[in-house]
Amino acid sequence: MSGKPSYEDLEQRIRQLEREALEYVRKEKDFNRERKSIEYSHMKRTISLMKINGELNKEINELKSANKEELVFVSNRLKERIKELNCLYDISSYRDGTNFSLDEILQTIVDYIPPAIQCPEITCARIIFDRHEFITKNYQDTRWKLSQEIKVYNERIGVLEVCYLKEKQEFEEGLFSKEVKNLITAIAESIAQIVERDWAEIEIRKCRNKIEKLVQQNE
Numbered sequence: 218m219s220g221k222p223s224y225e226d227l228e229q230r231i232r233q234l235e236r237e238a239l240e241y242v243r244k245e246k247d248f249n250r251e252r253k254s255i256e257y258s259h260m261k262r263t264i265s266l267m268k269i270n271g272e273l274n275k276e277i278n279e280l281k282s283a284n285k286e287e288l289v290f291v292s293n294r295l296k297e298r299i300k301e302l303n304c305l306y307d308i309s310s311y312r313d314g315t316n317f318s319l320d321e322i323l324q325t326i327v328d329y330i331p332p333a334i335q336c337p338e339i340t341c342a343r344i345i346f347d348r349h350e351f352i353t354k355n356y357q358d359t360r361w362k363l364s365q366e367i368k369v370y371n372e373r374i375g376v377l378e379v380c381y382l383k384e385k386q387e388f389e390e391g392l393f394s395k396e397v398k399n400l401i402t403a404i405a406e407s408i409a410q411i412v413e414r415d416w417a418e419i420e421i422r423k424c425r426n427k428i429e430k431l432v433q434q435n436e
Contacts, residue, residue, distance in 0.1 A: 297335055301400045304333035308407050312414075319415045324351045326408060330379060331355075334397060339382045344408065346375035357382055363393045365405040369413045377405045 307329050312322055323344050330342040331353055341356040346367065361381035366373050379401055385392065393401075 297396065300333045301396065304329050304400065305403060305407070308404065312411050319412065320349070320351070322411060323408070326404065327351045327353055330401075330404065333400060334379065335394070336381070336385065339385065341380050341382060343378045343380075344375060345378070346408075346412070355382065356380070359383075361385065361392055363398065363401055365401045367405050367409050367412070369409050369416075374409070374412060377401060377408065 308326055311325055317325075323346060327342045327344050331337040331340040334340040341353045343353070343356050343358075344351040344367075357380060358378075359380045359382060361384060363379045365377045367375040367377055379393070379397070381392070
């Protein structure tokens with residue numbers, strides 16, 4: 218039968234508890250700093266898209282006296298930018314407003330993508346992450362594909378793919394327009410930030426559990 222812990226044992230446990238508490242505080246600070254960085258990144262992207270929309274609105278006002286074809290062209294561009302803006306807003310608000318698992322969040326994000334593309338009826342998407350894939354219901358791996366790496370801490374953790382189900386007229390920048398490329402890059406960045414935040418939360422929970430276990434042992 219073991220006796221009561223000695224003074225040295227208690228002192229050692231206290232030092233261990235202090236180290237765990239300091240580590241928890243450090244990780245929580247890092248997490249809060251990262252969350253602020255994510256919020257700032259979303260804000261910058263939103264401001265950028267709003268600026269684009271403002272410029273397009275200005276163009277529409279200037280073209281009201283122009284011919285109908287020009288007005289329709291600019292109006293369509295404005296609608297596409299609004300769709301992109303809504304997609305990024307939806308991704309940001311969904312992650313911040315739910316307690317769903319990372320898998321559920323990634324599936325929702327991939328479903329948000331086709332409606333934000335110019336031709337949603339022929340667009341599908343896939344996220345490959347942690348040996349799993351999240352796809353739209355109509356997904357097909359075609360040769361008309363745009364891929365974007367998902368990186369955390371400069372390491373590749375997955376890939377975001379957008380495919381056309383049939384051949385589409387090419388733009389000056391290639392099969393996918395510059396705006397679509399920018400949107401997919403922004404979504405990949407958002408996914409990376411969501412994964413990084415999820416990992417940080419897991420580490421914080423681990424630290425909290427260790428501290429609670431140490432406290433219970435010393436009661």
